Amino acid sequence: MRTAFIKTLESLAEKNKDIFLIVGDLGFGVTTNFAEKYPEQYLNSGIAEQNMTGVAAGLAMSGKTVLTYSIANFPTIRPLEQIRNDVCYHNANVKIVAVGGGFCYGALGPTHFATEDLAIMRALPNIVVLAPGDPWEAKAATEAMITYKGPVYLRLGRAGEPNVHKSPVNYQIGKSITVKEGNDITILCIGGTLYNSLQASEILERKGISVRLISMGSLKPLDTDAILKAAKETNNIFTVEEHSLIGGLGSAVSEIICESRIPVKLKKLGVTSEFPDRVGNQEWFLKKYKLDSDGIVETILQTLKNKQ
Amino acid sequence: MKITKNELQYLAHKLRLKVLKMINKAGSSHVGSAFSIAELLSVLYSEYLNISPENVKDDDRDRFIMSKGHAVAILYAILSEKKFFPEDWLETFYQNDTMLAGHATAKNIPGIELSTGSLGHGLSVGCGMAYAGKLDKKNYKVVVMLSDGECNEGSNWEAILFAAHHKLNNLIVIVDYNKIQSLGHTSDIMEIEPFADKWRMFNWNTIEVDGHNIDEIRSCFKQFDNEQKKPSVMIAHTVKGKGVSFMEDTVLWHYRTPKGEEYENAIKEINKLVNKI
Known part of the structure; x- marks a missing residue:
């Protein structure tokens, strides 16, 4: 990036x-x-x-x-x-x-x-x-x-992240980009978590879960329409961010959903508010906070299971 | 037509009277911080700055930044005096549902270059404006007014390094060195001496003046105009609350609103000074 x-x-x-x-x-x-x-x-x-x-x-x-x-x-x-x-x-x-x-x-x-x-x-x-x-x-x-x-x-992230999109994207301030359509659940991701979120959605698809994946590249203004649409059309929304669980994408989406009165389940995936005692590279941290593709899949499956 | 020294002194006192009225109605203060810069603003706006209601949006105008935004009452007073906005706006100072906030506010107020209030911001922004002037080969100058207490803020010293490194000779700082900050004398709270030496060591063209002496202020500005390589600083030795005997050099009048007899006496004292001119 x-x-x-x-x-x-x-x-x-x-x-x-x-x-x-x-x-x-x-x-x-x-x-x-x-x-x-x-x-x-x-x-x-x-x-x-x-x-x-x-x-x-x-x-x-x-x-x-x-x-x-x-x-x-x-x-x-x-x-x-x-x-x-x-x-x-x-x-x-x-x-x-x-x-x-x-x-x-x-x-x-x-x-x-x-x-x-x-x-x-x-x-x-x-x-x-x-x-x-x-x-x-x-x-x-x-x-x-x-x-x-x-x-x-x-x-921005770092240098050398993989391309998720295949070609230039229509990026507008205040608009999200729907990467993949789906009906069961929606993953709203932001920043560099897009790649892992895509990988996770593919794993989930293989397990029979239809995933809508939306890249929320504009946190402010936020694409409220896309969020409300997802809330109406899919039963579960998951937010994914390489950021504190306080105040970022998950919080912003919660604010919109809470006031919308649409009955939809929301789970925020992100970073616990803490200063870790141990360090490691980005990959190590993403794994630690379950933001790698396997971690995302695990949290989503667990959440879906608990809600049944 | 050249403005006389007496006219400049008269204007300074007139500003003090306006500020007293504004502050009395507002029930606010910072009166001492406003009075210490009356002569400086009088000279700046009457003959030094190329800023007028007509050129206030021109790219070539000079820029004045009141970094010590808490003393804004006197800036509003001189801007109305110089017809940047109607005088009756001054009556709205501090009032509900009005625009003239208790700290310098640029929004919708002609002549205010930068909104300030949190100390230690104006000089960096002034550096940016002066740097842009160099890039665009413009002749305007940027003048930033700092308070002495404000020089506690580390951000100023980042900007002081920057301005000297980039040889911003189109940048002028005036420090209102009235020796009192929020809770006491600067020498007790945070000693800044040797102050002029600090600026010299940071490679600034440094001149100390009596900040209430019109002749000294004028000749200092004249010297600044000849500076080719360095940013310039006027260390203006001033008296907090200058002009009203019971306000002078006291911490109290950083905060206190002149009411009743105090207000009347303050006006009388300034009027006496006016009559002496």
């Missing part, structure tokens, strides 16, 4: 000279090419994320389409008040881009887990929150984000 993002940005920056990328002294080997190709549209603002975000707001107020880029929580939680007051309050055209959503940097330890970012960003007024599911979605989300005027948070 990281590669899709930067390649797309490079191609957009060729034509749109208002695009301005600020990095917080991170992005070795990622943003290097951009910096060499467009030195007038690039700035390394040093290891100082509060200032990076304030500077971005000032540039945006002067007509630029500004991106701040860093990893994990560094561009979001560290300068949170700058995002709230300088960017969101002023509706400044700033795009906050984080790579390493969830446990991408798992082995680096809990300081590098981005597992509350979606909840925190979603709570702010005026900001769009995007978390694409594969490189195709990342490309399309980058394009949509640049076209949109106003604050956006783009949560």
Whole structure:
């Protein structure tokens, strides 16, 4: 997703000279090419994320389409008040881009887990929150984000995730992408959990369960219509996210379903609110929190069994 | 036509009177923080900043950021004085269902460049504006007003490094060094001395002035205009509550609303100063 993002940005920056990328002294080997190709549209603002975000707001107020880029929580939680007051309050055209959503940097330890970012960003007024599911979605989300005027948070995974979609996708802010139709249950997933969710849905299909799989690449605004439709047409909804169970996709979907009065069963799959004692790579963490395909299948089957 | 020193001093006192009236009605305060910058705002808006109601949306206008947003009463006062919005708006300060919030609010208020209130934000945004000015080869300057207590915020020091590194000579900071912050004297709460030396060590063009002396403020700005390589900072030594004897240099008048006799006496004292001009 990281590669899709930067390649797309490079191609957009060729034509749109208002695009301005600020990095917080991170992005070795990622943003290097951009910096060499467009030195007038690039700035390394040093290891100082509060200032990076304030500077971005000032540039945006002067007509630029500004991106701040860093990893994990560094561009979001560290300068949170700058995002709230300088960017969101002023509706400044700033795009906050984080790579390493969830446990991408798992082995680096809990300081590098981005597992509350979606909840925190979603709570702010005026900001769009995007978390694409594969490189195709990342490309399309980058394009949509640049076209949109106003604050956006783009949560990316790492480099090298598999493509789930076979071709370019129709990605719109506020819209979901239905990957697979089905009638028994719906899996709503966000970000990099798309691949494991697809694998899980295929295993479930082989067990005779018809699965609708929807990639919720736009957390805010959220595709309420798709959620309500799924609530009416399938009996069970499962949300899958590489994020805390508090405040992310599962919470957002719960809010909509609770108020809809549609009788549908909901189960949230995600990360327990805790700082783990042991570390491992992303795969290890996904297994630990049952967010790998087998874990997703296990939770879904168990939930269906308990409800019978 | 060049504005005279006496006219600038008169305006400063007029702003103080307006602020007293606003704050009295609002039942709010930060009166001391507003009074300490009256002369500075008078000079800025009368002759230094290229900002007017006519050019307030032009790309080439100068930018003024009131990072010490709690002293906004006096900024609203001078903006109305300079016809950015009608004077009767001032009566709505702090009132329900109105726009003039107790901290600087840009939304729908002409002339306010940035909404502030949480300290330590204005300088970074000012850096961004100044950097954009360099990128776009514009001639505008960006002036950011900080308070001394605000310099406790680490974010400022990130911005101070940034501005010097990028040689933003189109960026000017004014520090209202009135020596009092929220709960006491700066020297007791968080010592910032040697203050001017800190800015010099961070590679800023640094000048200390008496922030109530019109001549010193004017000549400082003139010097800043000649600076080619560095951002500039005016460390303005001021007196909190300047102009009203019982408000001067007291923590109390960071918070207290002048009412009744206090209000009347404050007005009398300022009027006396006006008559002396």
